[in-house]
Amino acid sequence: xxxxxxxxxxxxxxxxxxxxxxxxxxxxxxxxxxxxxxxxxxxxxxxxxxxxxxxxxxxxxxxxxxxxxxxxxxxxxxxxxxxxxxxxxxxxxxxxxxxxxxxxxxxxxxxxx
Amino acid sequence: xxxxxxxxxxxxxxxxxxxxxxxxxxxxxxxxxxxxxxxxxxxxxxxxxxxxxxxxxxxxxxxxxxxxxxxxxxxxxxxxxxxxxxxxxxxxxxxxxxxxxxxxxxxxxxxxxxxxxx
Numbered sequence: 001x002x003x004x005x006x007x008x009x010x011x012x013x014x015x016x017x018x019x020x021x022x023x024x025x026x027x028x029x030x031x032x033x034x035x036x037x038x039x040x041x042x043x044x045x046x047x048x049x050x051x052x053x054x055x056x057x058x059x060x061x062x063x064x065x066x067x068x069x070x071x072x073x074x075x076x077x078x079x080x081x082x083x084x085x086x087x088x089x090x091x092x093x094x095x096x097x098x099x100x101x102x103x104x105x106x107x108x109x110x111x112x113x
Numbered sequence: 114x115x116x117x118x119x120x121x122x123x124x125x126x127x128x129x130x131x132x133x134x135x136x137x138x139x140x141x142x143x144x145x146x147x148x149x150x151x152x153x154x155x156x157x158x159x160x161x162x163x164x165x166x167x168x169x170x171x172x173x174x175x176x177x178x179x180x181x182x183x184x185x186x187x188x189x190x191x192x193x194x195x196x197x198x199x200x201x202x203x204x205x206x207x208x209x210x211x212x213x214x215x216x217x218x219x220x221x222x223x224x225x226x227x228x229x230x231x
Contacts (some may be wrong), residue, residue: 016166032217032218034220036222041225041227042208042224042225043117043119043206043222043223043224043225044157044208044221044222045222046219046221046222049219051217053133090156090157094218099145099147099210100147100159100162100164101147101159101208101220103156103157105156106155106156
């Protein structure tokens with residue numbers, strides 16, 4: 001069965017510090033991988049996605065994620081946190097040929113001034 | 114980027130009434146749309162997959178007679194919560210699947226509809 005694990009429901013970083021949000025998945029074959037961001041009382045906005053090709057994916061707002069097949073991971077990083085990055089982040093996977101996304105439980109990022 | 118809208122953004126209704134939520138893909142056609150439900154501080158749970166011109170596919174545990182889905186056109190899907198009760202209060206989010214020639218499939222999400230049933 002498909003599952004997505006996001007380690008750490010809450011992550012706090014100082015403004016300007018590195019952001020690292022972890023995501024691991026379980027799948028028999030490498031799925032498509034996504035990171036979404038959700039601001040309070042809003043829907044989800046796509047940050048980046050991996051389908052095929054280069055394993056390091058760059059997204060919006062300076063975020064990037066690296067697909068590591070050997071570790072079944074797709075961790076999200078940003079070199080320098082900004083106050084506006086404070087939000088809920090969701091990792092999601094979609095198996096090849098499937099329609100829907102499976103979401104992780106989310107990680108709330110707090111940025112400390 | 115592709116835009117998905119939802120209407121209304123929030124609604125308060127009395128117990129026993131029905132509420133309709135619209136989901137529109139504004140600048141692309143979507144043969145497939147999805148309806149999710151999100152409880153406070155929790156992840157999104159897929160309720161159903163809506164296919165244009167056919168019946169929706171519901172996830173296990175979701176009552177199809179309670180949550181009526183209609184996908185009458187390539188840009189519009191509606192979710193009707195029938196005979197709403199306080200336990201139906203939640204944040205409902207739709208998404209629409211876009212197929213890009215270069216980058217493949219992507220789901221774009223609406224801004225969500227917050228439903229409060231009194």
